[in-house]
Amino acid sequence: MRELQPFFSVPGRTKGARLLLISYHFPPAQTAGALRWQKMAAFGAQRGWLLDVLCASPECLDRQDPRRLEELPPGTRVYGVVNSVPLRVLSDRSLRPLIRRLLPFRSQPASRRHEGGERHHEPTPDMVPVEVIYELGQLNPQAAVRAYNAWLEIGKERAWNRQAARIAKGLLSHGGHRAVISCGPPQLVHDVAYSLARRYCLPHIMDLRDPWRLVRRVSAYAASPLLLRTNRRLERRCVTRAALVVTVTDSHTEALRSLYPEAAERIVTVMNGYDREVIRRTSRNDRFVVAYAGEVYRDRDPRGLFQAAARLIHGRSLLPKDFGLAFMGPSLSYGGVPLQVLAKREGIADYLDLRPAGSRSEALEFLGGAQMLVNLPQDDYLAIPSKIFEYMPFAAWVLAMEEPGSATERLLRGTTADVVRRDDIGQITRVLESRFNNYKRGIRPQPLAVDQRFSRRYQAKLFFEALERNLGVRLTK
Secondary structure, three states: HHHHOEEEEEEOOOOOEEEOOOOOOOOOOOOHHHHHHHHHHHHHHHHOOEEEEEEEHHHOOEEOHHHEEEHOOOEEEEEEEOOOOOOOHHHHHHHHHHHHHHOOOOOOOOOEEEEEHHHHOOOOOEEHHHHHHHHOHHHHHHHHHHHHHHHHHHHHHHHHHHHHHHHHHHOOOOOEEEEEEEOOOEEEEHHHHHHHHHHHHOOOEEEEOOOOOOOOOOEEEHOOHHHHHHHHHHHHHHHHOOOOOEEEOHHHHHHHHOOOOHHHHHHEEEEEEEEEEEOOOOOOOOEEEEEEEOOOOOOOOOOOHHHHHHHHHHHOOOOOOOOEEEEEEOOEEEEEEEEEHHHOOOEEEEEEEEHHHHHHHHHHHHHHHHHHHEEOOOOOEEEEHHHHHHHEEOOOOEEEOOOOOOHHHHHHOOOEEEOOOOOOHHHHHHHHHHHHHHHHOOHHHHHOOOOOOHHHHHHHHHHHHHHHHHHHOOOOO
């Protein structure tokens, strides 16, 4: 079969215990989700584990970095799964005009005229809290449209899963695989991996990069009880029957153990971790730069940072050569409003530097030019953004806009990171001013990467030790 030919393989090693990984995100994709198993593959190979990977085919990726594939260890084989659009999704095109009229939620920012006739846009994050979705689910045209959209989204994921299953069956039928691993989101990949593992009498390992049932917000486009019920049903089936369930935070592990006490002993935490090889010094210059690299997601509101920066800039009469904000990512806007517009409202547009998304090496170079690295607020208190670990190797201060008790706040307790509530503009301003003053006095920050428990190597060791205990094997290189 043509589908059983990998689009990329690393020669030099053919014998060894193999694991089948199903993950939509994997190199050459540039997404943060692709990095976890890109790095995990090398640590697994050191212990004798080889990977067969089913992921999104390169032709389906908007952005890719083939250099990431070069880091994979010998014996790795990567198979591309093409996105397959079911017929019912094609029929959706004729319904889109009706859907746009019925949906009360807009993907474009609301706007109004203000003085001078200029159109003034307000950010409109298109997310709905889970707790209000059942209230929205009353019988009306809007609820029907949201249910239909949820059905479409589920159908799209399942269509990709079916394509992946066809390739997986061809690989698994040859034998030699010790387990099937699924990594999400997208989360429905766990369901197809469970079915495959059951069919071939193999252990199923779930790797949850983000919460599934316990996610706090979903897209308004598909904010339907249908989506919540599907998530709840499939998560229960997969978690209770998986040989091992892996989360990336202790908070998520604790929550799942509470929900599924019968599976508590099989639920473990393996964080993402920092990479020792990228530790580098921050550039030394007179300008104090606060940087953010990555997508400005729907819950990553930068306005609090902009307001605090404006207070510091205006209060100290700073010039752009003294202080600046820098963003690098694929979408330099929030809620449909460009970051430049949001900065202009605070009177700091001249202090804002914007750069398009680049390769990982370019992103690391960008971060190395900052004196402070910021984590914008997020709604999911069970998740730790991967960028927190990306920041750790740099000699830069870290500002995390997080609520007390969140997974990120718990991780950073006892470190030199500044953890501040998202809505405490006064405290954010004080942190910026304090670190700015320190830098002007010649005080330089130190990397957070001093605790080996936060390293990716240590976390990978935890994963493969748990896997080997579960399988009752211990491989050597």
